[in-house]
Amino acid sequence: NAGVMQNPRHLVRRRGQEARLRCSPMKGHSHVYWYRQLPEEGLKFMVYLQKENIIDESGMPKERFSAEFPKEGPSILRIQQVVRGDSAAYFCASSREVAEKLFFGSGTQLSVL
């Protein structure tokens, strides 16, 4: 039973480029959450999605960031025109039901040059 799958594991982008991070939840899980972890900081909630719906994006920066969870395929976190401050580890988590235990993927380490 595969866990939460994220790719790529590492992503290097130059300032101004776009970053696309992918997440496939655990089998049977329909709730997806994205968290960001900055150096020396705790994990911070970004967005909560169910299939085809954004439920809560209150933790997402208002500009340049977007997320989706289409009917088919993985959830995507998209960062346009990246800046150095976007460099962080981005973790995806999933749960079977809302407010149940979260299981995290291995994360994507984004480095902006």
Added chain:
Amino acid sequence: QKEVEQNSGPLSVPEGAIASLNCTYSDRGSQSFFWYRQYSGKSPELIMFIYSNGDKEDGRFTAQLNKASQYVSLLIRDSQPSDSATYLCAVNGASSGGSNYKLTFGKGTLLTVNP
């Protein structure tokens, strides 16, 4: 602003000792409490969760919750060098009108178990 506070450590214990990790939270309406272990450069791994006041034991791990004091702790008995990691406390706030799916994490406590 909901907050979760942890001592950043490092907490250093000898192999075989009991490691005690502590966490306080600000949202009195919080309902669920989780402990995650995170090895350097790896993803958080859920090791314990607790919903009710008191103790919950699972193998070498015991989670303790005191809602009146807004305090949750994790005890690791017979600590092993492989337990060396950062331990993250997370709280799920379901107070009135709040979202019950959003975890608020502490910054974590670095535990080092010395052989």
